Amino acid sequence: MQRFNWSQLDSAGQLTALARPALADSADLAANVKAIIAKVRAEGDAALQQFSQQFDGLSDNPLRLSEAEQQRLLGLLQPERKAAIELAYDNIRKFHAAQLPRDIEVETSAGVICQLKSRPIGSVGLYIPGGSAPLPSTVLMLGVPAQLAGCPRTVLVTPPGKPAAIDIAPEIIYAANLCGISEIYTIGGAQAIAALAYGTASIAKVDKIFGPGNRYVTEAKQQVSQDAKGAQIDMPAGPSEVLVLADAEANPAFVAADLLSQALVSDSSTLLDNVEIQLAAQLAALPRKEIAAQALAHSRAILTADLATAVAVTNAYAPEHLIVQTRDASALTEQFDSAASIFVGAWTPESAGDYASGTNHVLPTYGYSRTVSSLSLTDFYRRFTVQQLSAQGMRNIGPAIVTLAEAESLEAHANAVRLRLAALEKAGQNTAND
Template identity: 45%
Template sequence: MAMKIMRAEQFGITREVEYGSPEQNEAVREIVEAVRNEGDAALLRYTELHDKVSLDAASLRVGDAEIEAAYDRVEPEFVAAIREAAANIRSFHEKQKRTSWMDLQPDGSLLGQIVRPLRRVGVYVPGGKAAYPSSVLMNVIPAQVAGVPEIVMVTPPATGGTEGIDPYILVAAAEAGVREMYRVGGAQAVAALAYGTATIAPVDKICGPGNIYVALAKRAVFGVVDIDSIAGPSEIVVLADETADPVYVAADLLSQAEHDEMASAVLVTPSETLARAVADEVERQLQALPREPIARRSIDSYGAALLVDSLAEGIDVVNRMAPEHLEVLTADPLSLLARIENAGAIFLGPHSSEPVGDYFAGPNHILPTNGTARFSSPVTVDDFLKKSSLIYYSKEALLANGEKIMTLARREGLEGHARAIAVRLEREGAGGSGGAGR
């Protein structure tokens, strides 16, 4: 089946947020409750059942020798590239740092906000169809920049097949500065991070992608701990005019289509000539793509070239779609930027291919999906911070404003609130309407 070409108003992505089947939800509930109640025993039992790896509690933690050995199993070019990427990511996120602040009022009151890092964060790194060492950097480095003192990584025990954990994941984690790693995955790993076991101490937040069981487990433990999000399939929209190179456009669409069968890859253009050239080029490039079966199903189900009357209409379409990734391949992409309201990440110009952001430039590649870029943002340092309001009210301020505070409290029917102020006004000799004894 060729890539579909249609008018923009005819297109609709019907993917729904994945809530899992009743059977999947029940399986996750049982695993989470078992780990919560039994700790390591359940963790090891489910690891043997689902990952086919038999461990004991002492072997859950990845040792220093295994991490060092991983460096001998990866290419020096990979180590050099991951180090430079990590430096770029760190430099970008350093600019997001926040500080506490205090504001001294003329009446002697002190108001402010205290900004502190979370104490302990868990990062889930999946195995399965592919291992993603880049995601290790994108989760760990913002947490480090935020000042999180304890960062723990969990990953299935056979991400690298029969040889154990994928060495590229171990090297990426070591380069990012992770010192605590465990060979456990699935819903049982999420439960262990949330509730803790004798071996794995509980965390304050869990982040990182995973399969449906991981996603359902994160949803199940939310509230006991914070989570990053329940991410949907990858998305890319390319907004292009007749100046765009169809080879570039097709390659960038396929860069996301190869993620999984539910990924969405869409071209929005006023040029029918470009749309047809891109559709032909997608078919040509698909035939040589190693992950062709996955990418082809993605293009067949969720890919399209959407025709619009103008770039202005194209921007309206983009804003309604609110894509995870947006590439702007037009004659003057910067001139369109001010009108683009909804996108997780925006890539401008022919040299800003989406993989530049995935791996190396510095901005985070963990982005809102399923249209949630309308109201949410990429992962930032803020995701690993908590904030406390600070109020030091002076006697002068309380005497000046106490009656107003009591008025508002009584309007809400909360007399106890009003009396907490009234007793202070009486003690300070200011009276106070309807004092504490009413």
Template identity: 50%
Template sequence: MQLIDISSYDTLSPAQRREWLSRPVLDTTALEQKVADILSAVKRGGDTAVKAFSLQFDKVSPEHLEVGNEEMEAAVGAVGEELQLAIRQALRHIQTFHNIQRQPVEAVETMPGVQCWRKSVAIEKVGLYIPGGTAPLFSTLLMLGIPAKLAGCREIVLCSPPDPQGRLHPAILYAAKLVGVTKIYKAGGVQAIAAMAYGTETIPAVYKIFGPGNQYVTCAKQLIQKDGVAIDMPAGPSEVAVYADDSAHPGFVAADLLSQAEHGPDSQVVLACPSRQVAERVLEAVQQQVIRLPRAEVATKALAFSRAFITRDAKQAMEILNEYAPEHLILACDNAAELAEKVVNAGSVFIGHFSPESAGDYASGTNHVLPTNGYARAYSGVSLDSFVKKITFQQLTQEGIRGIGPAVIQMAEAEGLRAHADAVRVRVS
């Protein structure tokens, strides 16, 4: 049985092409009302509401929402030495990559006596949401906590859903300690987003919320924006697109496709090949590899939403992939560096046969919190800039206001804003 639909792009009608390049669509009407009700309940009920929803959705209601020092130390001791070493290595790489994103303050004199500059100032309070459950994403905590700390955020609040015993995964707590999270709370789902957005007796309100989640968490993040709480970016299920030509290793490409398909049943993978023979070899390898995965059932469901395109050549393949605007784009070909120059829409690009998306997910140094669902056409992934505001400054001398004043007065008068003109006129007269 073919797990991924395959077709020549040129044989598809315009309507079919749009359908094949679309993501799985969910009816969010009922979802939004459910999420809005939970947000409202937590806003009114605080800790009590958070615990009630935790019991309802996570089947556990922790007596204390905040993780204490004793619990933290016990969890850190439970993380194996090899995993600790791996996490610390990833931390060093992520720090190195994000540290070079610091921008010095540079003043410019636009005319004599008029000086302007821009300064990056840390967002004081940020909230990080880290999913737990079947895949506790401690790697995402590194991706968010490290730039938050480097940026200088004063409060870094972490929320993550507890397990059935009311505890957080030890690796999440170990990573939180390494990156310098200031407060950790056992709360998941919509109730966690609500708590960080509005504040409760225990969980402080923050100014911006980061982190992935299921459709409920994603919807909650979008709704809280209406109340003035910023979020990292619109995000949905994870996705990868791969371009593979005759030089590609089918087993490598199949593994790359499955590495995203195992994220969730609503994930999507796309393959573009100028050779049907290569595409069929890849899909055959997918069938061989998927049955060995612990999350084979999840991956198989995701593959049902996935596509394989046969293209005329590399040029057409890149046009298709840029239109799709994937979260992750892998170029599995010998001329990958050359093709990478043609990428205009993607969250993160992986160049060549030995650059799996998994490297970026964990330890190469780039950030893995990226725009999905086609938002890569206009949004960037998380970076140091995500945790700062850019504030502009200007300082004018008496010479400066006299030099620029006539232009300002003319423009303000032309727009009918007399008071604007007068604010300059009183200084130059």
């Protein structure tokens, strides 16, 4: 763990202390992904089969996971895991249900009614990474809001599981089914994103794609979102990150456990020392300790002169996850202006929000949380406006519209109103047209 003493750093040194690892140069990656997308657009399912052979070692990927196979897999689910998924589902559902949008209607001038309406996006695709382990929690984080919004079609794609075999975890199926999702495809990577964005014979196109993934998936999402014929995406994605802000009263063991990730900011050097001791002890006990040790080598501890500076440093970093373990953690929360998700007090580790508190774990990283919002129910809706003027409404605001359209030299716009005002004048003030 690298240590920095904030008050002894010049501004360049402070920037270094807060720098994120540079993202790998991606010219090659972009070209590879572009080629994969082009092939899927041109050849459809045949391209998916070829990529599945190449990347998954599968000679014939059925693509769609049949109902019978889903039922078979569900039979393998351990009861304890089933119950844990249900608890998480309930909490995530409660929190997201509280976000249901209300339609708005305002009469801005007499006879001028304006509405803002929210309607679910027609079809959404959820990408669930495979990799080293299945991620049922991500199924819930994406599937619950899609279900609550009432998106007419929700599709899930995920890599086939094991090399040369279709092996989807029962936890994935169960979480999907709880969210009302039965359309599941065993395909991953950039080719899955291309299939979702453009459609193939087997997989119908979706309007918007959600979910995390590796560099190929992230790049493919970026590319299809730049094309009007492609699909929208949830948010820019990057590696997960956490910052712990702790004072002298924090429990070093808790801080160390939360920290097996990234950054610690504190106004107490004693706390930093004690956390280092705990880190060494906890690291030794982890099964995949090499990976954790590697991550820790890139992590840093920043000592500040006081808590106010610690808050300022935290805001400057704009972490994805912010864990606050200080005396008045709750009171401090109002001072954070850039974290994507905040975990308050000793009993709130990051894993609470990652799994089961109810908040969403799909969050902006890499400083994007300054402007990009945490995933919420609203991301599964489109908002649009409706307006209706009565004849009286036209009389009330029509002259102002003509004036403004003339000021902007937009004659056709002015004319569309003049014509109506003339028709109203002709019909007389006491027309039945109101």
